[in-house]
Amino acid sequence: MRRFEAELTELNNSLIEMGAMIEAAIAEAARALAEQNREIAEAVISGDNQIDDKEKEIESLCLRLLLARQPVARDFRQISTALKIVTDMERIGDHATDISEICLALIGQPYIKKIERIPRMASATTGMVTRSIDAYVRKDPELALAVIKSDDEVDGLYFAIRAELIQLVHADAANGEQAFDLMQIAKYFERIGDHACNIAEWVIFFLTGRRKNKQLL
Amino acid sequence: MNVFDIAALNLWYGNFQALKEVSLAAADAEITALIGPSGCGKSTLLKTLNRMNDLIPGCRISGDARLRGQDIYTELPVNELRRRVGMVFQKPNPFPMSVYDNIAFGPRAHGIKSRLALDETVEKTLRAAAIWDEVKDRLRKSALGLSGGQQQRLCIARALAVTPEALLLDEPTSALDPISTGKIEELLLTLKKDYCIIIVTHNMQQATRISDKTAFFLLGEMIEYDHTKKIFSLPRDKRTEDYVTGRFG
Numbered sequence: 001m002r003r004f005e006a007e008l009t010e011l012n013n014s015l016i017e018m019g020a021m022i023e024a025a026i027a028e029a030a031r032a033l034a035e036q037n038r039e040i041a042e043a044v045i046s047g048d049n050q051i052d053d054k055e056k057e058i059e060s061l062c063l064r065l066l067l068a069r070q071p072v073a074r075d076f077r078q079i080s081t082a083l084k085i086v087t088d089m090e091r092i093g094d095h096a097t098d099i100s101e102i103c104l105a106l107i108g109q110p111y112i113k114k115i116e117r118i119p120r121m122a123s124a125t126t127g128m129v130t131r132s133i134d135a136y137v138r139k140d141p142e143l144a145l146a147v148i149k150s151d152d153e154v155d156g157l158y159f160a161i162r163a164e165l166i167q168l169v170h171a172d173a174a175n176g177e178q179a180f181d182l183m184q185i186a187k188y189f190e191r192i193g194d195h196a197c198n199i200a201e202w203v204i205f206f207l208t209g210r211r212k213n214k215q216l217l
Numbered sequence: 218m219n220v221f222d223i224a225a226l227n228l229w230y231g232n233f234q235a236l237k238e239v240s241l242a243a244a245d246a247e248i249t250a251l252i253g254p255s256g257c258g259k260s261t262l263l264k265t266l267n268r269m270n271d272l273i274p275g276c277r278i279s280g281d282a283r284l285r286g287q288d289i290y291t292e293l294p295v296n297e298l299r300r301r302v303g304m305v306f307q308k309p310n311p312f313p314m315s316v317y318d319n320i321a322f323g324p325r326a327h328g329i330k331s332r333l334a335l336d337e338t339v340e341k342t343l344r345a346a347a348i349w350d351e352v353k354d355r356l357r358k359s360a361l362g363l364s365g366g367q368q369q370r371l372c373i374a375r376a377l378a379v380t381p382e383a384l385l386l387d388e389p390t391s392a393l394d395p396i397s398t399g400k401i402e403e404l405l406l407t408l409k410k411d412y413c414i415i416i417v418t419h420n421m422q423q424a425t426r427i428s429d430k431t432a433f434f435l436l437g438e439m440i441e442y443d444h445t446k447k448i449f450s451l452p453r454d455k456r457t458e459d460y461v462t463g464r465f466g
Binding site: 004070071072073074075076077208209217 | 421422425446447449450451452458461462463
């Protein structure tokens with residue numbers, strides 16, 4: 001049993017490590033945008049392989065634990081939750097890469113607007129990701145619920161950016177191309193918020209057996 | 218209607234209390250699993266339902282145990298109880314006689330002498346126990362020549378031959394290989410539509426696979442009784458969770 005406990009601790013530590021990797025990727029993607037920094041953007045893109053490797057490592061560990069330990073009750077919920085959230089975490093890493101790729105295309109172009117709200121989206125979504133993983137590790141359903149609630153702020157920022165960009169395109173059609181790129185970036189951050197919510201919902205399943213008010217078990 | 222209704226059941230072996238205020242209901246067409254560490258009282262409860270504790274010196278029982286409303290200890294003759302409640306043990310225990318005679322033993326003891334009726338019962342119950350195809354050509358040979366898994370299915374068939382209402386099984390697969398275990402589990406799932414089945418098992422996965430309800434016992438107390446899905450996914454009591462996840466003690 002001690003060995004199983006050690007394996008579960010290893011699983012948690014791996015999730016914490018992957019969480020730190022994706023939080024850094026989001027923050028760095030936002031910095032690459034704000035500073036129009038090629039090196040930072042390229043580092044985020046190349047770092048995605050490590051995130052993918054970490055995902056596979058965690059999946060492999062979960063599958064080995066399911067096979068060898070045939071877990072029940074909280075162990076079963078914990079391992080199945082890890083197997084689900086790791087997919088959302090990997091997608092978050094992909095979105096950081098997507099954002100960085102657009103950043104590379106924008107390097108050298110003066111921005112058509114001051115980049116204010118996108119860094120706020122980056123900060124809010126990084127916080128959501130951090131707290132959703134913390135909720136899993138600390139087994140804290142309140143923190144998971146707080147993550148889900150905070151998605152409203154990210155959605156609000158997304159719609160404000162969208163409205164602003166539409167106005168800029170109306171004012172001058174030449175803004176269209178860059179407005180489209182910035183819109184995509186905002187959309188990726190909005191999706192990162194959604195993935196953090198998915199993680200939080202699975203954490204609630206882990207702790208209560210319920211997901212989106214439905215008893216799964 | 219419940220087949221068994223047990224209320225505030227206590228059992229002592231001398232000064233040792235093996236069951237403490239156990240209350241449990243088991244219904245038709247359901248499999249109930251009894252789980253818990255060795256010595257927790259689950260086999261004692263099973264034996265109580267078939268009155269196999271009566272002759273143990275110093276055994277005292279209080280509380281209520283009913284079979285379809287009739288008190289097992291005061292209203293039912295033991296012979297009738299054991300016809301209506303079949304028992305299968307951990308180690309297959311075929312009688313040292315032919316396959317046919319093993320099955321015909323119970324019906325003969327209950328007065329059935331007609332060869333035709335016995336032939337019919339033997340085939341019907343061996344088919345019900347999913348072993349007919351394997352033994353139909355060796356009905357007159359000794360049952361002791363069958364494999365462990367076949368012997369256990371023969372014992373289930375023998376229990377079915379006297380048309381019981383309930384089957385009690387005490388770790389029926391613990392001595393069997395995974396293939397034989399799988400056959401017994403399939404058999405129990407098929408039989409459950411016609412019988413109330415109570416099974417003692419140490420195999421958590423087996424309880425998860427075949428039972429509808431699970432009762433967890435500890436030191437003679439029934440700690441938790443709920444739908445199996447609930448017990449193995451989200452148990453209410455920490456002691457249940459610690460046991461099913463292997464953290465007990």
